[in-house]
Amino acid sequence: MILQKILTLSIFGTLCFIFLWTFWPEDSKHLRLDVSFPASVIQQPEIVEPPKPQITSTDNNKKIKNEPIEKTLPSNKLSTVYDVNGNPKEYTNSRYYANYLSILRQQHHQMLSTLLNKADNALRNNSVYSVTLKPQLAPSNDPHDFMSLARYFWPNPKKKNGLPYIGRDGYVNPEIETVKDYSLLRKLFKDVENLGFAYYFTRNDSYVEKSVYRIKEWFINPKTKMNPNLNYASFIKGHKSGRRTGVLDMHPIYRMLQSIPLMRSSHKWDFSVEKELKDWISKYYQWLETTSLGKDEKYSKNNHGTYYDVQAVYLLSYLDREEEARKYSREALINRVNKGILPTGQQPHETKRPTSWFYSTFNLQALFLLAERSQYFGFDGWNYVGPKGQTIKKAVDYLLPFALSNGKDxxxxxxxxxxxxxxxxxxxxxxxIWPDDKYLEALVILRPKAKLEQALEYRNADWEDNYLCVWSLMTNRQLWTCVE
Known part of the structure; x- marks a missing residue:
């Protein structure tokens, strides 16, 4: 019975097929469903292999020469694919980013080479770093008191002796170079930073030995040490004390403090010296917290206040006051974003200065440092949004078009x-931090100009070649890895 039904259905199906084949239009007999994309209408993503580094010998390491980034990136950032109807669809070419990251990685090798050169220069430098070398003393007559001259103050033309000096904001008086405490302090911080990171990457104990020597020379040696205060920083001639703005002179101390932990594994690191350094740092932080100069700087609304916060967080952390540092970093970040950035991204306390572009960038650097520290302590300061929508990213975005247009408008x-x-x-x-494609495009345009500024030795073109290396260790982001 079942076999009979199957046979009947087979005969019926065969008759239907013969009928359709006989009476169906001839030009439609070869129709088929084709869901594949013809090769002629597909543009494959352009794949460019990362350039292989060219290695040349140097005195102490291998240096890598890199092609300009705009020559090595794929020309097509977007890849186009057409559907079966010929309609174009675009998607981001991931190889564009992969190539960029590879190039940046090679640049880190170049940064490492520069870092080691700087560390070697610091190693060979036997000049004395001390506040006691200045030709003129502070009003205290104590050679161990740090002193720097107010950057934007000039002799008063209405007074025979020019005193007291008067302010001309934005115009640097070259007389500041006659007192070397400020420049020597900066050299100290940069030297110890470079030596510390050089040891981290090479395990050369000579770098640590030199760092210990410099720390003893500036902070501990009775003949050359600095007193733990900034009572006469940013001193205006004709006055009796320094100004609260002089607290900014100490802000790069974070460079030294972040490199010290990298050197503790060396047998050349002297923990007794570090104990005395911590005692000095503790006294200095007490000065910051309790004096009118320190407290006034803390409540400054512009970059001075932001960099005070950077100092405070690093000092607290170095003194093992971690919980205080955690709380401070979070509160400071929120406060500076809420009060220092407008919803548009403008930084109003910086743009009212006559050198508004420099200070907008300068304060942004401090915000980045605060955001990194807050992230380290578990708070996402990078993406914090203020009550009016203010963010650090908006501050970056606000400056970007003006950087690209050389300040037009x-x-x-x-x-x-x-x-x-x-x-x-x-x-x-x-x-x-925020993988926004416009940053990548802007870097291709702005890098050559930045390199030119470095070549021409512009005042603000003090390129920190190990900057990304430092941040690599600070943030533990693999993109910023400096070595293999």
Missing amino acids: WPFKNIKEFEVNSFVRLLELAFV
Whole structure:
């Protein structure tokens, strides 16, 4: 019975097929469903292999020469695919990013080479770093008191002796170079930073030995040490004491403090010296907290206050006051974003200065440092949003078009050049923190200008070649790995 039904259905199906084949239009007999994309209408993503580094010998390491980034990136950022109807669809070419990251990695090798050269220079430098070398003493007559001259103050033309000096904001008086405490302090911090990171990457104990020597020389040696205060920093001639703005002179201390932990594994590291250093740091932090100069600087609304916060967080952390540092970093970040950035991204306390472009970038650097510290302590300061929508990213985005246009239509007074060197290094970090494609495109345009500023030795083109290396260890982000 079942076999009979199967046979009947087979005969019926065969008859239907014969009928359709006989009476169906001839030009439709070869129709088929084709869901594949013809090769002729598909543009494959352009794949460019990362350039192989060219290695040349140097005195102490291998240096890598890199092609300009704009020559090595794929020309097509977007890849186009057509559907079966011929309609184009675009998608981001991931190889574009892969190539960029590879190039940046090679640049880190170059940064490492530069870092080691700087460390070797610091190693060979036998000059004395001391506040006692200055030709003129502070009003205290104590040679161990740090002193720096107010940057924007000049002799009063209405007074025979020019005293007291008067302010001309934005115009640097070259007389500040006659008192070397400020420049020597900066050299100390940079030297110890470079020596510390050089040891981290090479395990050369000579770098640590030199760092210990420099720390003893500046902070501990009775003949050359600095007193733990800034009572006469940013001193105006004709006055009796320094100014609260002089607290900014100490802000790069974070460079030294972040490199010290990297050297503790060396047998050349002297823990007795570090104990005395911590005692000095503790006294200095007490000065910051209790004196009118320190407290006034803390409550400054502009970059001075932001960098005070950077100092405070690093000092607290180094003194093992971690919980205080955690709380401080979070509160400081929130406060500076809420009060220092407008919803548009403008930094109003910086743009009212006659060198508004420089200070907008300078304060942004401090915000980046605060965001990194807050992230280290578990708070995402990078993406914190203020009550009016303020964010650090908006501050970056606000500056970006003016950097690209060389300051065209910048709506604020700016008596100096629109230098982009410092902004470029922030933009590199911004691309990683917030992977916004416009940052990548801007870097291709701005890098050559930044390199030119370095070559011409612009005042603000003090390129920190190990900047990303430092941040690599600070943030533990693989993109910023400096060595294999």
